[in-house]
Amino acid sequence: MRRADRLFLIIHALRGRRTALPARTLAETLAVSLRTVYRDVADLQLSGVPIEGEAGVGYLLRKGADIPPLMFNADELESLVVGTRFVRAFGGQRLAAGARSALLKIQAVLPPELQARAERTRIYAPELKDRFESSGLLDRLHEAIEARRVLRLLYRDQSGEPSRRDIEPLCLAFWGGSWTLGAWCRHRADFRSFRPDRIEQLEEPGETFDEDPARGLQAYFERVAPPPGQG
Numbered sequence: 438m439r440r441a442d443r444l445f446l447i448i449h450a451l452r453g454r455r456t457a458l459p460a461r462t463l464a465e466t467l468a469v470s471l472r473t474v475y476r477d478v479a480d481l482q483l484s485g486v487p488i489e490g491e492a493g494v495g496y497l498l499r500k501g502a503d504i505p506p507l508m509f510n511a512d513e514l515e516s517l518v519v520g521t522r523f524v525r526a527f528g529g530q531r532l533a534a535g536a537r538s539a540l541l542k543i544q545a546v547l548p549p550e551l552q553a554r555a556e557r558t559r560i561y562a563p564e565l566k567d568r569f570e571s572s573g574l575l576d577r578l579h580e581a582i583e584a585r586r587v588l589r590l591l592y593r594d595q596s597g598e599p600s601r602r603d604i605e606p607l608c609l610a611f612w613g614g615s616w617t618l619g620a621w622c623r624h625r626a627d628f629r630s631f632r633p634d635r636i637e638q639l640e641e642p643g644e645t646f647d648e649d650p651a652r653g654l655q656a657y658f659e660r661v662a663p664p665p666g667q668g
Contacts, residue, residue, distance in 0.1 A: 438538055443467055444477055446541055448486060448498065457495025466541070509547070511554050517543060519560045526562035527611060529575035533564070569616075569634045575609070578618055578633060582606045585645050588620075591638035592631060599637070600624070605646045607654045609633075619661065621652040628652070628661045 446467060451458055460474045467474070475492050482488050487499035509517070517540075524536040544555060565571070581588055590602045604620040615632060622629040650656060 438467065438469075438534075440477070442538055442542070443469065443473075444481060446538075447474070447477055447481065448488075449542070451488065451496055451498035454497060457490050457497050459495045460492060463496075509543075509551060511551065514543075514547070514551050514555055515558045515560075518555045518558055519562075522560070522562045526564050526568070527570050529570050529579060530573060531576045531579065574633055574636065574639065575616065577639065578606060578609060581641065582608065585648070586641055587644040587646055589640040589642055590631070590636050593635045593637060602629075602631075603642070604629070604631070605652065607657050619654075619657050621657070628657050630661060 447463060450463060450466065460471055460478070464471050464474045471492075478488055478496055488496050489499055490496035521536040521540045525533040528536065544552060547555065569575070578588075580586075585605070588604050588606055590604060591599060592602055593599050601624070603623040604618075605623070606618060606620045608619040610617045610619065610630075615634065617630045618633050619628070619630055621627075
């Protein structure tokens with residue numbers, strides 16, 4: 438988590454409280470050490486944020502230093518909470534971390550009645566450790582798409598036949614039960630959709646590719662409707 442985000446969350450965790458918030462609770466919420474919390478609070482105090490309290494006792498934001506809450510209605514808030522739960526479960530490790538941070542920021546500035554509504558929603562997406570999305574592969578594919586890095590795959594198709602492919606990755610699509618990786622396949626000289634959970638080996642030969650409209654994302658969308666299992 439960026440330091441700027443951490444400072445934001447500290448301020449809003451203290452917002453509207455009547456009792457001091459222990460530094461240990463802040464440390465656990467932000468997944469940082471106590472020393473980091475002490476240093477961040479001291480820096481905020483030096484910069485003029487009216488935080489009262491001290492290490493070992495707890496912290497309060499001085500009365501009158503409040504800010505207006507975010508303007509969400511109950512349905513909007515529930516959509517955001519449920520959406521972040523799904524991202525945490527199915528979006529890979531990088532987006533999951535971003536979803537956790539975003540949800541902390543949202544909940545930190547909500548009035549009490551909406552905080553209670555957020556806690557009551559009964560739609561869940563459990564984060565399971567043995568799920569494909571927890572392997573880190575989705576994050577590698579996401580990074581390769583953003584950096585336009587060529588990927589070399591050992592891939593098994595729907596019938597189990599193995600093949601080696603050099604591809605230019607273009608996008609990831611989630612179909613509710615599985616992901617597909619949209620790409621330009623150099624071996625086939627055509628667009629293909631691959632199931633990431635059928636990738637047995639993934640290498641990066643150190644090559645990048647240029648944006649080419651003929652084999653880019655828009656052309657892929659126009660040519661291919663990638664159902665799960667194709668590739």
